[in-house]
Amino acid sequence: MARLPELCPGPPPAAPLQFGPVTLVPGRKGGRYPYCHSLVLTGEETWVVDPASDQDYLRTLARSRRVTRVFISHFHEDHLKYHHLFPEATFHVPQAEAAAFASLAAVFELMGLTDRRFRDYWGQTLKKEFRFPPLNPLIPYAPGERFQTGGLTLEVVPAAGHTPGHSCFHFPRQGVLYLADVDLTPFGPWYGDLASDLDAFEETLVRLGRIQACTYLTAHEQGVFDYQGFQAGLAYFQAVIRDREERLRAALAVPQSLPQLVARQLIYPKWKEPLFVYEHMEAQMLMKHLARLRKQGAVEETPLGYQAV
Ligand SMILES: [Zn+2]
Numbered sequence: 001m002a003r004l005p006e007l008c009p010g011p012p013p014a015a016p017l018q019f020g021p022v023t024l025v026p027g028r029k030g031g032r033y034p035y036c037h038s039l040v041l042t043g044e045e046t047w048v049v050d051p052a053s054d055q056d057y058l059r060t061l062a063r064s065r066r067v068t069r070v071f072i073s074h075f076h077e078d079h080l081k082y083h084h085l086f087p088e089a090t091f092h093v094p095q096a097e098a099a100a101f102a103s104l105a106a107v108f109e110l111m112g113l114t115d116r117r118f119r120d121y122w123g124q125t126l127k128k129e130f131r132f133p134p135l136n137p138l139i140p141y142a143p144g145e146r147f148q149t150g151g152l153t154l155e156v157v158p159a160a161g162h163t164p165g166h167s168c169f170h171f172p173r174q175g176v177l178y179l180a181d182v183d184l185t186p187f188g189p190w191y192g193d194l195a196s197d198l199d200a201f202e203e204t205l206v207r208l209g210r211i212q213a214c215t216y217l218t219a220h221e222q223g224v225f226d227y228q229g230f231q232a233g234l235a236y237f238q239a240v241i242r243d244r245e246e247r248l249r250a251a252l253a254v255p256q257s258l259p260q261l262v263a264r265q266l267i268y269p270k271w272k273e274p275l276f277v278y279e280h281m282e283a284q285m286l287m288k289h290l291a292r293l294r295k296q297g298a299v300e301e302t303p304l305g306y307q308a309v
Contacts, residue, residue: 004236004239004240004243005232005235005236005239007186007232007233007236009185009186009221009222010222010224010229011030011222012026012027012030012031012037012221012222012223013026013037013223013224014026016040016057017224019174019176019215019217020173020174020176021041021042021043021150021151021152021174022039022040022041022152022171022174022176022217023039023040023041023042024037024038024039024217024223024224025037025038025039025040025053025054025057025058026053026054026223027052027053027054027219027220028053028054030221031053031219031220031221031223032220032221033078033220034052034077034078034081034129034130035052035053035054035078035081036050036052036053036078036079036219036220037050037053037217037218037219037220037223038050038051038052038053038054038058039169039178039217040061041149041152041154041171042150042152043148043149043150043151043152044149044150045066045068045069045149045150046061046065046066046067046068047067047068047069047070047071047147047149047154048061048067048069048070048071048086048089049070049071049072049073049169049178050071050072050073050079050080050180050219051070051072051079051080051081051082051083051085051086052077052078052079052080052081052082053082055082055085058082058085058086059082059085062085062086066088067086067088067089068088068089068090069089069090069091069092069147070083070086070089070090070091070092070136071091071092071141071147071154071169072091072092072093072094072101073094073166073167073168073169073178073180073181073219074094074097074162074163074165074166074167074180074181075093075094075097075100075101075107075110075163075165076163076181077125077126077129077130077132079180079181079219080101080130080132080134081129081130083131083134083136084131084134086136087135087136089136090136090137090138090139091134091136091137091138091139092139092140092141092147093138093139093140093141093165094140094141094163094164094165094166094167095140095141095142095165096160096164096165097110097163097164097165097195098138098140098165101133101134101138102133102138103133104123104126104132104133107122107126107132108122108123109194109195110163110164110193110194110195111193111194111195111280112193112194112195112280112284113280115276115280117276118276118277118280121274121276141156141167142156143156143157143158143167144156144157144158151173152171152173152174153171153172153173154169154170154171155169155170155171155172156168156169157169157170157177157208157211158204159179159180159182159204159207159208160197160200160201160203160204161189161191161196161197161198161199161200161201161202161203161204162180162181162182162189162190162191162196162201163193163195163196164195164197164200166180166181166204167180168180168182168208170211170213174214174215175212175213175214175215176213176214176215176216176217177208177211177213177215177216177217178217178218178219179208179216179217179218179219179230180218180219181218181219181220182204182205182208182218182234182237183218183219183220183221184218184222184225184229184230184233184234184236184237185218185220185221185222187240188236188237188240188241188244189201189205189237189240189241190281190285191284191285191288192280192281192282192284192285193284194284196284196285196288197288198241198288198289198292199292201241202238202241205234205237205238208234209230209231209234212227213227213230214226214227216229216230244266244267244285244289245289245292245293247266248261248266248286248289248290248293249293249298249299249308250308251264251266252299252306252307252308253307253308254307255302255304255305255306255307256304256305256306256307257304257305257306258283258286258287258290258305258306260305261286261306262279262282262283262286265282266282266286267281267282267285267286268281268282290306293308294306297309
């Protein structure tokens with residue numbers, strides 16, 4: 001089996017980093033869930049992107065400046081956590097998943113949560129730990145839409161796959177591209193919602209790879225990449241997808257049901273409590289690969305389960 005290329009992740013930023021009017025605010029815990037790195041944009045107005053980095057920093061910002069707009073890359077709670085610090089801002093959210101910023105039912109639908117116990121748990125978690133839903137006016141943005149303040153232009157770059165509306169933000173004048181959850185972390189790409197799309201994710205990797213910038217920022221962990229590091233990260237993400245698929249194929253030398261495959265923990269080697277969350281993500285991600293392998297005729301469904309042909 002082909003080995004994964006080396007990825008040498010750097011440490012997450014220890015302090016805010018400035019790229020002209022774009023400031024990256026490091027998320028707590030190295031920008032790991034339930035946090036992400038945020039951006040503060042300073043033009044004529046002050047805007048924030050993905051307000052889930054650091055409560056103290058964002059609270060001080062909210063007290064010292066009027067933040068008029070908040071841009072959110074996609075509906076995941078770890079990009080929204082401190083939304084309540086900006087009650088006066090309008091929230092710009094991806095058109096394709098705007099409903100998931102207002103209703104739990106829409107979140108459950110995108111995630112593919114059908115299990116009652118999981119829905120109850122997740123609904124409580126979102127309300128208590130993420131103060132869901134945000135009460136701000138929601139303005140859906142479209143792919144390619146541009147927003148301007150002073151010398152700063154934010155352009156919405158559609159980047160579907162992780163979620164249907166997942167978007168990157170390009171700041172062409174500064175040569176900065178914010179990749180959100182195309183996060184280039186050692187784990188690899190995440191497509192664990194029902195509405196995640198593996199083919200779309202791969203197309204996104206190719207399309208993003210053509211965007212020339214000086215600095216590439218992500219929402220988690222290392223957070224800052226130059227062009228070379230960005231290209232290496234994209235190649236690594238593509239390789240992780242192939243590696244997962246190869247390992248799944250190898251596991252299907254003997255027929256196996258989806259629950260049996262899930263129990264092998266091919267995607268998440270370590271599960272944490274509550275286990276049903278990991279079980280769900282593992283199943284969702286495996287199903288994307290199974291659907292693709294079946295379409296290719298590489299796997300078939302037999303009475304005993306899935307089997308490699
Ligand atoms: Zn996400």
